Amino acid sequence: MADRAARGPFDRTVLEDITAFRQARSPVLGWLTVWSGAQRGADFPLRAGRNFVGSQRECQVCLSDPQVPDFWLSIRIGQAGWTLIDLDSDGGFLHNDRPAFRGGLEDGDWIRAGELLLRVKMRA
Amino acid sequence: MGDSLDGSERGGNGETVVVDQCPACCDVGESPLVFAWLIAQGEEKIFRIATETFTIGAASGNHLVLAGEGVLGDHCSIYWEGGRFEIDDHNTRGRTRVNDRPVRRQELADRDLVDIGPLRFSFHCFPEKNHG
Numbered sequence: 001m002a003d004r005a006a007r008g009p010f011d012r013t014v015l016e017d018i019t020a021f022r023q024a025r026s027p028v029l030g031w032l033t034v035w036s037g038a039q040r041g042a043d044f045p046l047r048a049g050r051n052f053v054g055s056q057r058e059c060q061v062c063l064s065d066p067q068v069p070d071f072w073l074s075i076r077i078g079q080a081g082w083t084l085i086d087l088d089s090d091g092g093f094l095h096n097d098r099p100a101f102r103g104g105l106e107d108g109d110w111i112r113a114g115e116l117l118l119r120v121k122m123r124a
Numbered sequence: 125m126g127d128s129l130d131g132s133e134r135g136g137n138g139e140t141v142v143v144d145q146c147p148a149c150c151d152v153g154e155s156p157l158v159f160a161w162l163i164a165q166g167e168e169k170i171f172r173i174a175t176e177t178f179t180i181g182a183a184s185g186n187h188l189v190l191a192g193e194g195v196l197g198d199h200c201s202i203y204w205e206g207g208r209f210e211i212d213d214h215n216t217r218g219r220t221r222v223n224d225r226p227v228r229r230q231e232l233a234d235r236d237l238v239d240i241g242p243l244r245f246s247f248h249c250f251p252e253k254n255h256g
Contacts, residue, residue, distance in 0.1 A: 033159050041157055108250055123248055
């Protein structure tokens with residue numbers, strides 16, 4: 001297209017994802033708490049939509065553990081409930097001591113991978 | 125409303141506030157993990173309770189400092205003992221209420237409504253013993 005060739009480099013900027021911005025403004029629906037590992041005692045707010053758990057700064061739950069993948073888990077909170085999805089690990093995780101790659105979450109559920117022990121707290 | 129929340133919060137919009145973070149410890153007979161939250165109704169400010177004794181009042185030096193008519197300097201405390209939370213009123217003559225009832229000392233349950241003077245909070249904790 002003719003007008004595309006005339007564009008400068010900054011014309012190619014694309015707004016790729018506004019969900020993170022939208023999510024930051026939504027109410028806290030619960031927390032992911034850390035019971036063992038480097039950040040033991042920490043809690044991370046969880047909001048409607050996708051909450052990424054991993055070692056990348058972009059993750060809503062940013063864990064500093066070197067064994068945690070960049071984007072390890074997604075906690076999806078929607079009308080259908082809370083769902084935990086493995087994104088990038090070989091062995092999945094233990095969900096209430098049972099091996100899993102995906103599953104529904106309930107208040108107080110435990111998530112374990114290696115030395116890392118997490119627990120879900122739902123607000124309502 | 126002229127009442128306001130003060131203290132260690134890092135801003136509103138539901139941001140979790142760590143008032144007094146438990147250090148990495150606990151695995152070998154050290155101080156236990158404490159996870160509970162107070163959410164100020166209306167302002168959507170969240171205060172984390174991370175210590176076995178959590179003090180609330182108008183005086184500086186409390187874990188949670190509240191400004192408001194009817195909030196005493198040393199208003200009340202929330203204790204975590206034996207896997208359960210209790211709120212202890214410090215002689216406020218009915219200005220500490222749980223689920224609309226004045227209390228002297230009472231166990232707190234998940235989602236209880238706690239009034240401290242004119243300020244209302246919802247209390248959140250893990251439903252069973254809090255220490256894994």
